[in-house]
Amino acid sequence: MTNKRLVILGGGESGVGTALLGKAKGYDVFVSDKGKIKDKYKDVLLNNEIEFEDEQHTESKILNADIVMKSPGIPNKVALVRQIREAGIKVVSEIEFASHYTEATLVAITGSNGKTTTATLTHHLLKQELDVGLAGNIGDSFAKQILNENHENYVLEVSSFQLDDIVDFKPNIAVITNITPDHLGRYEHKFENYIASKFRVVENQTEEDYFIYDVDDEVIVEYMKTHKIQSKKLPFSLTKVVEEGAYLENNKIVITIGNNKITMSTDNLALEGKHNVKNAMAASTVAHLLKIRKQTIRESLENFQGVEHRLENVLKINKVQYINDSKATNVNATYFALESMNAPTVWIVGGVDKGNEYKELFPFVNEKVKAIICLGVDNAKIMESFSNMVDVIVETQYMSEAVKIAYKLANAGDNVLLSPACASFDLFENYEDRGRQFKDAVRNL
Structure with a gap:
């Protein structure tokens, strides 16, 4: 058995899983999260008597590590990660x-x-x-x-x-x-x-x-x-x-x-x-x-049933198919989604733009999209890119409203596609939250 000290940055799924494995392998384990650790993960750490802190990083408890497992969400350029590396401590991912x-x-x-x-x-x-x-x-x-x-x-x-x-x-x-x-x-x-x-x-x-x-x-x-x-x-x-x-x-x-x-x-x-x-x-x-x-x-x-939030057929209402592709967080993913549409489509798009270039979507938008609903805090770039290609382009900040507008715009035989081409963090917790809100809104029509 080892007595080495394993410090884990991030108390989410990968962090807590690593803490459990590390403890079983004899490491002295400490979990530190700058944000709040969710209750379900806190309970696991408490039940397994693993020391942790949240809403702070105590450097003295971190810089004495033999090895640090860093959650994938934490960039390498963060000051604390730099300090850890400069101290000659090995930094690894969960995998x-x-x-x-x-x-x-x-x-x-x-x-x-x-x-x-x-x-x-x-x-x-x-x-x-x-x-x-x-x-x-x-x-x-x-x-x-x-x-x-x-x-x-x-x-x-x-x-x-x-x-x-x-x-x-x-x-x-x-x-x-x-x-x-x-x-x-x-x-x-x-x-x-x-x-x-x-x-x-x-x-x-x-x-x-x-x-x-x-x-x-x-x-x-x-x-x-x-x-x-x-x-x-x-x-x-x-x-x-x-x-x-x-x-x-x-x-x-x-x-x-x-x-x-x-x-x-x-x-x-x-x-x-x-x-x-x-x-x-x-x-x-x-x-x-x-x-x-x-x-x-x-x-x-x-x-094979497919993956939730990836071109997922939700419901057909009045012969209109509602499709949840919330997992499309970049333009290339939305390209595949629009390419596979075989009916006139009301497209719900927008969110946090990662420096998107929308040009590659133009042929599909011209050919298949009848209306665009922008669902983001800042939709200027989408409006600018597509406003002269479709007759109807509207903005909203609420999923329930986006779905109601889509319902009004779609005719029998059409598709309503949520494929945002953007990250979700402006209005939603994550793409799963965005997809679930879409499905709930469709079911409530």
Whole structure:
């Protein structure tokens, strides 16, 4: 047993999970959160006799750490984090800390968009035949699952923030769904810093490991031209034929690994849209690598229910379909949403703009959007970008009002789509809160 001191910055899901695992492994654990720790997490810490503080950081109790686990929400440039590093104390993320305590096969999935759907879908394909947990950015923390459930396999949805603080973390299978400008405020507004951060998912891999990626994504392809990747590469594509990996041929997904080839029709995929064909390719390639039977993969792709707040069909009222895509917190995610609309659409958009460039949406807005409802504190940029493309563009600060306006504007056969292309922190707690308020408002019509 160790007597080392583990200090955890952030008392949320990953912080409390790490505290529990750390205590079980014999660390002297202290949790410190600058904000308020939620009651449900306080209760866990109290019940497990783990020392903590909130609404402050006591430096003397932090700078005596042997190792610090920093919650992904805390940027590296914060003064306290700098002090910790200057004191020569190792700073790690939860996935780094937890991965040292499991022998499981790890599948790590990252990307600007599609990572939650791909991770959830991959877990859905694997759980039919394997003992597998789903963690990372989703559900119960990875650390807590290792402590309580100890699965033989894990699918991890990992963000660039989590990857920023890895040291030895090495997934057996790494997936990058795509890379588009996002979160640039955390990366000195340099896209190349963000790209490098995503690619950390493969940095510790060896030739025994696998890397699955979108070869149609120019950003990924360009990066790979100048950076050597050790692992075995399995690209997927909608437009090119690949020797190993996955591609599309006559509406069929063809997956080749070694001498083994499987084909699957896309006709009955539960998820609609081209981007979901890619997500299905990535997930099926993982399943194929882990020896899931072809029949199981097929059936699972057909009965997968999708992810809450991601192109989620809420209700049909007077022949108008209401769709919750609150998880679309950047322009690229909304691009996929608008691309998959097959009826005139009333689009609810807006929130905290992360330096958005709306140009790529123009063709879809011209073709499919009949009215725009801006739901944000500052909608100037959206108004400016789209006001001459649609007949109706209105502003509101309330979800209930946005939905009532949409109800008035939509005719039978139309869609009402919440796909904000922005972060949610101006009017909502997070994108889940925004999505739930939308669904409640629709149900109350």
